[in-house]
Amino acid sequence: MARVGVFVCWCGSNIAKTVDVVKVAEAAGKLPSVAYSTDYKYMCSEPGQNLIKQAIEEHKLDRIVVASCSPRLHEPTFRRCISEAGLNPFMLEMANIREHCSWVHDDKEVASEKALDLIAMSVAKAVKNEALFSQEIPLTKKALVIGGGVAGIQVALDIADAGYKVTLVEKTPSIGGRMAQYDKTFPTLDCAACILTPKMVDAASHPNIEIMTYAEVEKVSGFVGNFEVTIRKKARSVDMKKCTGCGVCYEKCPKKLPSEFDCGLGQRKAIYVPFPQAVPNVPVIDRENCRYFADGGKCGVCAKICPSQAVDYTLEDEMITDKYGAIVAATGFQPWDPTPYTNLGYGRYPDVITSLQFERLFNASGPTEGKLVRPSDHKPPKNVVFISCIGSRDDEHGYPYCSKVCCMYNAKHALLLKEKVHDAQAYVFYMDIRANGKGYEEFVRRTIEKYGAIYLRGRVSRVFQDGEKLIVRGVDTLAGKPVEIEADMVVLAAAMEAQPDAKDLARMLGISTDEYNWFSEAHPKLKPVEVLTAGIYLAGACQYPKDIPDAVAQASGAAAKVVGLFAKESLQSEPTVAEVNEDTCVDCQLCKEVCPYTAIDTKTLTDRAGNPIRTVSCVNEGLCHGCGTCVAACRSSSIQLRGFKDNQILSEIDALAFAE
Amino acid sequence: MSEEQVITKEPETAGAPKEWEPKIIGFLCNWCTYAGADLAGSSRLKYPANMRVVRVPCSGRVDPQFVLKAFERGFDGVLVSGCHPGDCHYAKGNYYARRRHMLLQKFLEHMGIEPERFHFDWISAAEGQKFAEVVEEFTGQVKKAGPFKGVGK
């Protein structure tokens, strides 16, 4: 006979407020197979866990049901707890009486009744639980970092410094990410290039880091410790080994295009490096716009002029497959396109620009070599209006969330404006000033008090052109009156949004995204760098808008997780995989057909003399992920998923059907 | 109590002053809908308390026999929910689930089980709100259908 122990948690008042925990624990004590039942304030705390351990010993319990929060939160905690008391960790079941009960119902009687039902189900399942054992699985101590922005670079450097190999994959021709586009960074106004480029160079020259730029992840399979990843290195058309980075090719290339790096404010050639400090400093040919590729080989100037014969039009995309033990996603964000705000004239008036464009106009290596001028007539602007929350905190046009960094870069821009153009005046329209970081509030105050930026609390209703000027109409809600400003330039602080391909990458990695396509962390507070898939971690703005200090901090956190994983000799497999009953399997192969992981093979059963008798299915435990799709497909119930066997689930149904 | 007794048990309406409440069971995949239900909880959304949840790794694990068993055992409604198409943690378990449950839906009708008693849905880990709405709506729908009288009755 099974001896089940039931432990009902109060979770302070979180559960106890709506569930009568004492009564429920008492009633649970009367359920079939329950040998002991009790309640406690915080079951997950040390005294709570000790209580479970003691009860296991005193009452000779062989299965444990903890009725508390979601198993997605504390299943590992309680599994560890019971295994410390000598039970197999899979003898645990959890009844989710918090997220699924006390937090969603108000009526105490109803909630208590439901809590008891949930416990009864867990008890019934626990009775059918079997001891499960992990196997040792190998671990490849090499990490893949996807995205070479400041976050990805930091992850790569930290892991590499700890002595492990890293591959850093970047989609564009150079690493550096958004930060490489900025002139100075808040709140200290260090020059972005001065603090970023040394890191880029460190990464490029680190013996443990391999950088693949102009490359994308194409396919991911496997599991923690054993991912197999295929990376597509797009054809660069320039031999990385031969190129010296002299730059004659792009000087002579006849084809000019708007530069993505300069946000359309400057030009690049069809063969180009995105910016002078690019790492690697090797150009790529944009084949879609290159005359050689368009006209069937007529142009060819770059190849002719290259002193080291590095240009090679015949290069093709290369597919590289390798094994990795861990993957870090650090793919960052993209700036939102403010065109939906038709009243603000973006796209219609050349001097209405985004903040990122403003960064480029400021940048010494930008299209104007750092001279702040209007795109329309190249005159320095005097009155500049900065408008906050463009697409942020705005359900109607953009996103409901706050992009977190815009208040700060608006202040940065207002301050830098005054430094560059001494008689300039900055106006900042804002909803609230969110400056909650170290030195941030002081920075905004400095912009207002020392640099004379005028902050106006309110929205802008319209921007329109009047001769050379842009008329900005809005309201100052603090003064309670409408305002009209004759501006020379209007700068829109556009929201940060998820990368357009974030969802695709998430699918490839098997991780989830939130409703705005930001990657979802495993727990919003306690597991901010992990995702629900073991061995995959997040760093930087791909999770949610972040500034550089936060992105870098998270990057080091993700790196620490990877290093912690690699410090192990081997890993333990998840024992909750499928198993075949060879006596009843008729080798119909329905399971094989539906398996998403090709984890099912065919095996020949032999007699004692080694003669084949018949064939059956068998599960490759290394490949099986434990989804159970095969189990539902099997007609003879010959394949079962450990931990979720038919009899376990059916007894949950029964427990509930027979509940009083 | 034997199984037989339970199956033939009359709905407990006689003489009960309380309004009849349907008994609903939900099979939720661990990665999306169960997490969505957790989110509904941590967001303190309120929804009716009729449903009891069975956690399964993937909607692909839900064997139609579970649904049939639940009806046989006298449940008034059954909900199956997993990740949105393309988002299954196991790549394609939910596609098999959808196919199976579309067939099952037809089969249930054939057996005289009203279609309102069974619902298949996609609810992601981010859709706590949707979870609460689906449960609320489905509970209402089953309530309207009334106590389940048993297969073929």
Ligand SMILES: Cc1cc2nc3c(=O)[nH]c(=O)nc-3n(C[C@H](O)[C@H](O)[C@H](O)COP(=O)(O)OP(=O)(O)OC[C@H]3O[C@@H](n4cnc5c(N)ncnc54)[C@H](O)[C@@H]3O)c2cc1C
């Ligand atoms: C106008 C503006 C000004 C700002 N100024 C400041 C400031 O002064 N101070 C500050 O602290 N913060 C500032 N920020 C915020 C700052 O940009 C971010 O904190 C920082 O860029 C986040 O770094 P990241 O590495 O996470 O992402 P990113 O910088 O976006 O880098 C991501 C990298 O991943 C690559 N990538 C994307 N998808 C893939 C893929 N599928 N495969 C491979 N590679 C991929 C991208 O090409 C990119 O190189 C500003 C933001 C804006 C919009």
Ligand code: FES
């Ligand atoms: S994991 Fe949710 S449906 Fe497969």
